[in-house]
Amino acid sequence: MQVAAAQTTIEFWHTFGDAKRGGWIQDRASEYNKAHPGIQVMPTFKGSDNDLITATILSARQNTPPALTQIFEGGSQLALDSGVFQPVSGIKTVDFSDYIKPVINFYTIGGKVNSLPFNSSSPVLYYNKTLMKQAGLDPKRPPTTFGGLLADCKKIEAAKLGVKCFGMSLNGWFIENWMAEQGQPFLNNDNGRSGRATATNLDTPAARTIFAFFKTLQDNGYYSYTGKLEDFDGSDAIFNNQKVVYHVTSTSKIGNNSDAAKKAGFDLGVGVLPIPTGSKRNGVVLGGASLWIAKNISKEKAEAALDFALFMTNTKNMAEWHKLTGYYPVRQSSIARLRAEGWLAKAPLQLVAFNQQTNTIPSPATAGALNGAGPATRKIVEEAVQRVLSGTPVNDALKEAKTRADAAIADYNANFK
Numbered sequence: 001m002q003v004a005a006a007q008t009t010i011e012f013w014h015t016f017g018d019a020k021r022g023g024w025i026q027d028r029a030s031e032y033n034k035a036h037p038g039i040q041v042m043p044t045f046k047g048s049d050n051d052l053i054t055a056t057i058l059s060a061r062q063n064t065p066p067a068l069t070q071i072f073e074g075g076s077q078l079a080l081d082s083g084v085f086q087p088v089s090g091i092k093t094v095d096f097s098d099y100i101k102p103v104i105n106f107y108t109i110g111g112k113v114n115s116l117p118f119n120s121s122s123p124v125l126y127y128n129k130t131l132m133k134q135a136g137l138d139p140k141r142p143p144t145t146f147g148g149l150l151a152d153c154k155k156i157e158a159a160k161l162g163v164k165c166f167g168m169s170l171n172g173w174f175i176e177n178w179m180a181e182q183g184q185p186f187l188n189n190d191n192g193r194s195g196r197a198t199a200t201n202l203d204t205p206a207a208r209t210i211f212a213f214f215k216t217l218q219d220n221g222y223y224s225y226t227g228k229l230e231d232f233d234g235s236d237a238i239f240n241n242q243k244v245v246y247h248v249t250s251t252s253k254i255g256n257n258s259d260a261a262k263k264a265g266f267d268l269g270v271g272v273l274p275i276p277t278g279s280k281r282n283g284v285v286l287g288g289a290s291l292w293i294a295k296n297i298s299k300e301k302a303e304a305a306l307d308f309a310l311f312m313t314n315t316k317n318m319a320e321w322h323k324l325t326g327y328y329p330v331r332q333s334s335i336a337r338l339r340a341e342g343w344l345a346k347a348p349l350q351l352v353a354f355n356q357q358t359n360t361i362p363s364p365a366t367a368g369a370l371n372g373a374g375p376a377t378r379k380i381v382e383e384a385v386q387r388v389l390s391g392t393p394v395n396d397a398l399k400e401a402k403t404r405a406d407a408a409i410a411d412y413n414a415n416f417k
Helices: 019-035 049-061 073-082 101-106 129-134 146-158 172-181 188-192 205-219 232-240 251-264 299-312 315-325 332-340 349-358 374-389 394-416
Strands: 008-014 039-045 068-072 116-121 123-128 164-168 244-250 268-271 287-294
Touching (some): 008 019, 008 049, 008 299, 019 039, 019 251, 019 299, 039 299, 049 068, 049 374, 068 073, 068 299, 101 116, 116 251, 116 299, 123 129, 123 172, 123 251, 123 349, 129 268, 146 244, 164 232, 172 205, 172 374, 205 394, 232 244, 232 251, 244 251, 251 315, 251 349, 268 349, 287 299, 315 332, 374 394
Parallel strands (some): 008 039, 008 068, 164 244
Antiparallel strands (some): 068 287, 116 287, 123 244
16 A cells, blocks of 8 residues: 655645635746645635734744744734744745845844845825716826825815715724835834834824825715724725725725726726825835744745745745736846746836836835834824824824823833833
């Protein structure tokens, strides 16, 4: 009787429940498994960013961790502090020089590459060219500032199209981006990069400018959202059902939103993230996620997990992932491949987002916040915006948010004294 060869099983937990992106991951796993009979990669959708990181840390403490986990960028400090992951740079020798510098730098903490970049994104403006034309606006000139957006909103309202001007998910990541665009780190100590962050910068003019923008939108009846926090899909649905003209969300939604626009019968445009009027454009904060490898697993399993992660993020796959989704291709060689194919010369919707990231000016503000209490502080900021939308004065909402967020950071940091 022939004995079946032992297999190394690699559980891979991720956040992509949609057929386009989740299906792509499954296809890559199937392709890898076929080429490596001794390894079985098993991708599993595990819900939202917060659901996934919580489930991963819990499973690791019960000694049943997935070998490979996709952790969102805002959870990087928490992932690091949890002690349940090992730096990918310590598993085996990997040449990281091919990765786009701002991307690999984000995940390089304490001189170690802790995780492998996978899906990297930034926020952009999506706009309905068809509705813009009906409102007498030029689809070739989408707004690039808060003031420009509000001016367009006035014209959209006057056109009586039966739609709202602007919609977006209430997500703390967008607030952090608008802080960065004004050169203001979200956290002290250089956004937690020159030392562990101990407080937010929610008591700054930059934060007040952002919150005042939401107040103006709401006071004029220009804004629409589902009423839920971090409801990316719900906010996309509002836009794709042509209930708003303008919409801010991640570059990662370009593929799905393009498909939805074609189905709904309108022309889709993508522009740079509108920034506070009078601000110099500093650039965007990296979003998305990276691939972390569990600590208490065998060397064989860790190496197999890393090998699959490197396969999934190789030159060809990252170029295809970018074309499919709008996420950045993360590798210089992928960019070269896209250029050689003529993809970048065609100026597709993805090119706007790509240029926005590459034109970002490196600084503590645009490096992104390292905050172990990141999931909690983002929710506090989102709730503060929600209060403004419900009529709370901007200064009162920000004062309360800063008090709550700083307390959350202090509670978290108390574990590391």
